[in-house]
Amino acid sequence: MAAKRGVGDAPVRGRRVLVRVDFNVPQGPNGQVADDRRIVEALPTLNHLRAAGARAILLSHLGRPGGHRDPTLTLRPVVHRLSALLGQPVPLADDIVGVHAIEQAARLENGQFLMLENLRFHPGEEANDPGFAAQLAQLGELFVEDAFGTVHRAHASTVGVPKRLPSFAGFLVDREVRELSRLTESPERPYAVLVGGAKVEDKLPLLRSFLGRAEALLIGGALAFPFLKARGASLGATPVPSGLGPAVNEFLERAESSGTEVVLPTDLVVDRGGAPGAETHPAANLPSDASAQDIGPETRERFSRRLAGARTVFWNGPLGRAEDSRFREGTREVLSRLAGTPGYRVAAGGDSARIAEDLGVTGSFQFISTGGGAALEFVQGLELPGLAVLPDA
Numbered sequence: 272m273a274a275k276r277g278v279g280d281a282p283v284r285g286r287r288v289l290v291r292v293d294f295n296v297p298q299g300p301n302g303q304v305a306d307d308r309r310i311v312e313a314l315p316t317l318n319h320l321r322a323a324g325a326r327a328i329l330l331s332h333l334g335r336p337g338g339h340r341d342p343t344l345t346l347r348p349v350v351h352r353l354s355a356l357l358g359q360p361v362p363l364a365d366d367i368v369g370v371h372a373i374e375q376a377a378r379l380e381n382g383q384f385l386m387l388e389n390l391r392f393h394p395g396e397e398a399n400d401p402g403f404a405a406q407l408a409q410l411g412e413l414f415v416e417d418a419f420g421t422v423h424r425a426h427a428s429t430v431g432v433p434k435r436l437p438s439f440a441g442f443l444v445d446r447e448v449r450e451l452s453r454l455t456e457s458p459e460r461p462y463a464v465l466v467g468g469a470k471v472e473d474k475l476p477l478l479r480s481f482l483g484r485a486e487a488l489l490i491g492g493a494l495a496f497p498f499l500k501a502r503g504a505s506l507g508a509t510p511v512p513s514g515l516g517p518a519v520n521e522f523l524e525r526a527e528s529s530g531t532e533v534v535l536p537t538d539l540v541v542d543r544g545g546a547p548g549a550e551t552h553p554a555a556n557l558p559s560d561a562s563a564q565d566i567g568p569e570t571r572e573r574f575s576r577r578l579a580g581a582r583t584v585f586w587n588g589p590l591g592r593a594e595d596s597r598f599r600e601g602t603r604e605v606l607s608r609l610a611g612t613p614g615y616r617v618a619a620g621g622d623s624a625r626i627a628e629d630l631g632v633t634g635s636f637q638f639i640s641t642g643g644g645a646a647l648e649f650v651q652g653l654e655l656p657g658l659a660v661l662p663d664a
């Protein structure tokens with residue numbers, strides 16, 4: 272994708288600049304920020320704006336409050352963390368586009384920040400309501416898009432506002448587009464894709480998009496179950512979503528003629544109700560009371576060898592139920608063995624980045640996207656409304 276006009280070229284001094292960030296971060300039990308990576312990744316843009324004398328008004332959502340005020344989804348803990356990271360207080364305007372927000376925005380001085388409360392407290396955000404977008408746009412004079420994780424949403428803050436103001440890409444968006452484009456535009460070959468996780472219905476389009484584009488597609492996690500079943504495996508007590516047979520068969524048929532080899536697990540670590548430990552069984556034939564939880568040692572070896580020969584690797588989704596220490600070894604081993612291999616490796620996904628962090632394998636990747644759905648849509652080659660609306664460089 273062509274580079275977008277960047278914030279580095281924006282005339283921001285003394286100007287009120289609306290900055291869309293994605294501070295939709297995981298929360299702890301008391302609403303505290305449990306993982307601040309998305310905040311930290313926005314700092315290059317925010318530090319630049321401060322140094323350049325902008326008056327920055329930050330916009331974000333948190334969770335899915337559905338157009339209503341939900342005290343558990345306030346951005347207050349986020350501005351608290353952000354203030355600490357910036358070493359400067361960032362006040363929160365809790366009426367979003369009301370008189371307080373207007374007054375606080377007007378009082379900003381060069382190099383200061385203001386954050387608006389969770390945009391999704393207002394029904395106009397997700398509806399991309401023109402009136403709400405116009406009210407937001409009136410708070411600023413320029414717009415900077417740095418919420419890569421949200422560019423797949425056509426909401427007021429991601430599409431409505433940039434249509435109304437001169438708009439620029441922030442440094443995070445620029446970096447995400449540059450890195451992820453290395454997967455979509457002539458990746459170095461062989462290109463191998465490793466996909467796990469749970470929701471087959473959601474991930475079938477992603478998997479389809481790699482047919483004919485990657486040399487190998489390695490499928491693990493619960494995602495592999497319907498494919499194993501379609502190839503005749505008996506999966507014991509493993510829950511396999513019903514009704515997917517036709518789509519999965521069609522996928523496997525298309526794969527045959529696509530030049531992309533689909534590689535499935537040959538052994539699985541299972542849970543057998545009462546039994547205390549985990550057992551490994553051939554994937555073709557699990558005991559009737561066994562429910563599959565992770566890829567087995569033989570599969571780890573096959574996947575690792577396959578990936579070691581690749582020059583480009585994309586990973587999304589755990590290969591087992593990695594939240595449980597008994598079932599994380601498949602993901603941990605395959606990802607950690609990637610580290611020493613040559614080539615370019617990228618990870619993306621809502622849960623995947625955190626899992627890589629927990630397993631201590633972030634070093635296996637040159638780039639870990641801050642995007643969940645946005646990154647998965649990008650690598651499929653889909654048009655993302657929040658990027659399409661920004662002018663090219």
Ligand code: ADP
Pocket residue numbers: 467468469470491492493494563564565587588589590591592593594619620621622623624643
């Ligand atoms: P991402 O958000 O990064 O795209 P997913 O949401 O698709 O990743 O995958 C994460 C979920 O997949 C985790 O909750 C994990 O427990 C689940 N998962 C992976 N493998 C299995 C499995 N074998 N059985 C049950 N759940 C699994």
Ligand code: 3PG
Pocket residue numbers: 293295334335420421424621642643644645
């Ligand atoms: C994400 O975490 O993927 C983004 O912040 C978008 O959130 P959403 O899926 O609720 O639109």
Ligand code: MG
Pocket residue numbers: 621622
């Ligand atoms: Mg997920």
